[in-house]
Amino acid sequence: MASATLTFLGAAGTVTGSKFLLTFGRRRILVDAGMYQGEKRWRSMNWAPFPVDPAEIDDVVLTHAHLDHCGYLPRLVKEGFTGDVWATEGTAALAEIVLRDAAYLQERDAEHAARYGYSKHHPALPLYTEDDVRETLTHVRQVAYDTDVDLGHGIRCRWTRAGHILGSASVRVSTERTAILFSGDVGRHDHPVLRARDIPPGAPFVVIESTYGDREHPEPERPHEDFAAAIRDTVARGGKVLIPAFAVDRTEVVLKTIGEMQQDGRIPMVPIYVNSPMALNALRVYRSTAHRAELRPDLDVEEFLGLPNVHETPDADSSRELNDLQGPAIIISSSGMATGGRVLHHLEELLPGRRNTVILTGYQAAGTRGRSLEEGARELKLHGRYIPVRAQIVRDAEFSVHADSTDLMDWLRDLDQVPETVFIVHGERDAAAALHERIAAELGWTSAVARYGEVVVVEPCPGTADDR
Structure with missing residues (x-):
């Protein structure tokens, strides 16, 4: 069997548009399907042909329901995706709200742009419609926290509470040969509304967000x-x-x-x-x-x-x-x-x-x-x-309910396995670079800031051992 690979199709070089493609032989699993927001160069990629034929993707695995992690789903379905979308109960409930609202706003914005003539698209069209969202929701399958889910062909997924928003999770995808842990968006150690995050099982390869990789959240004596x-x-x-x-x-x-x-x-x-x-x-x-x-x-x-x-x-x-x-x-x-x-x-x-x-x-x-x-x-x-x-x-x-730099480091330290490689995603350049330097200085682990379109092998090197 060919080596398992990971391709960074979003949230690489930017803080939005999370999409990570895992390939195990003929099986293709997309972890998150986020919409790009922010700078025009990234937003325009929402309209570009998807790098992989959506019909060839077998499953989509969601970490949580924010638009930059699930907002591209209806476009995938519109262009041929027919597989299952796996999500926790909370993510499923919130994703429905987020996607319906996104489609509604896109349709209204397209109508407004057409009426006043400021769109560069002729005619002005939404990325997807409310009908596309209704079809997308028929693909959603709910999962429980801390339970292995069999995706077939020896591929398993496990969701662990991330404490970022309701339903948010870190996701571990594993086979007999390897495992890849995706942090999703990690919550702060003291979320004001949600239960504290849990620590997931470790893995040889870890993909970690870096939204606040270069800063600490203030904790004043008199808050806000x-x-x-x-x-x-x-x-x-x-x-x-x-x-x-x-x-x-x-x-x-x-x-x-x-x-x-x-x-x-x-x-x-x-x-x-x-x-x-x-x-x-x-x-x-x-x-x-x-x-x-x-x-x-x-x-x-x-x-x-x-x-x-x-x-x-x-x-x-x-x-x-x-x-x-x-x-x-x-x-x-x-x-x-x-x-x-x-x-x-x-x-x-x-x-x-x-x-x-x-x-x-x-x-x-x-x-x-x-x-x-x-x-x-x-x-x-x-x-x-x-x-x-x-x-x-x-x-x-x-x-902010995103983990700051120390929260992210604590999350890594608490893993029960020293990873072979940590891939840094979902952060602007300075934030990702700062987290990269901190991982090297404090943990001595190998890490890399992911680049858009980069493909990496995610199978342990022979003889690699946990030397913690």
Whole structure:
């Protein structure tokens, strides 16, 4: 049998578009099928022909439900993929919400671009449609944590809780000859909503994310003080606070934080509007008794999801009405990096006003509107127009639920096997390079920063032994 190989088809040289192709003889397994976001050079790859005929892929294995890990699935199905998509129960539930929302937004954006003539595609088309998502969902098969799943031909997969978002997992793919462990997105050691991550069984080859491979998360004595101060100051001047937040997990964490601050008197009681259909649907999943086992045992979900001053805006009419709000308010809307969704309309409305504040609560990938705001942009292009940025822009790094550099190193140290090679993915160049250097300096292990399109053999060298 030919050697097992791993091909990096995404999240190599960038922090989005995770796609890793494992080849075992004639079997092809794709770990994650993420959509590219951020810089145009990467986004354009969503439209490029897939490097492998999707009809020749046997299975897709998902680590979690964020768009940059599952958002390309309907395109694969549209172009011929007919196999199974394997995911934990939480990932399956959230992926349905994420994919339906992505298709809806793409169809609406295509219609808008066609109407106003700013698309370079003629005609303007979505990457996939809601019909494609419905077909994709028929391929999803649910799996349990910490249970080996037989994919046939001697290939097994095992999902271990990663503590990043509900349902997130590290995935170990193994045969009699080899094993490859994919970290997925690793959660922080102290996620405010979810149970702590577990450590998966080790493997000769490890693929690890590096989103925050070059930095540490702040852990101040008084958490989120910049966030609280920004809300207090904005309310005092009669403005509105806009919080672009990832619909899955981040909205829950933001609401929990706001609720605690109100209870402690750190911020005033003002109306809070959750303006994201996807976030509202995700909130219902987090509240579901079916998923309570994934939440922290000391957490009372109703304490922050049932706040009396929280208002849902499920339809377009109630969303538009927010533009006519009088007085201070907090608006939470997706997407977290301002790449699409209802938050764009709020940015158009609020960025020109000096009384208003935009608070960024997570990682802002290069090439996104969120990154432009973070870097001090004076104007922002929205729906074909340039909007002046006069509002205050605040970044609160404490909200991130990605492992920082020390978390990633701790995750590696806790593995029960010294890997032959660690492949570093899902990070911008400096972050990946920093983690590479730290692995060498502190662990003495062999690691490599993955390159797009690179193919590596993932079978242990004869005589290789764990010398821990």
